[in-house]
Amino acid sequence: MKNLPSPCVSICKLNKSTGFCEGCFRTENEIALWPSMNNDERLSLLPILRERQGLKRRVNRRNIKKINKN
Template structure:
């Protein structure tokens, strides 16, 4: 996979601390990788995607940390 989605996620993650809310990591590349069980665009699992809209800000931060680790980047 190219570094495109990873770079986009890093740029989005950099702005989280300045945001009034935790933004969705979705980058509109909605394809699930059968081998990893994660989205090829945002690296979330189906469970994380389904929970996102009702998750607390703290839970969203935790999801961001998890997906950045999955993407092989530093949280």
């Protein structure tokens, strides 16, 4: 099997409060380890990244609703 590509989307900025990249939702350590991970390790990380992305979306929606109420 070919190596899974990096989830990087070229928005490389670590969020200071979460420690996650704003683009791919990986931690600095996960970014550094990605090249040495095998496909099973990479596959196990992908659902975690999707969950982090979903959490950010839910928080953003909540904040927008608060702003719209004011």
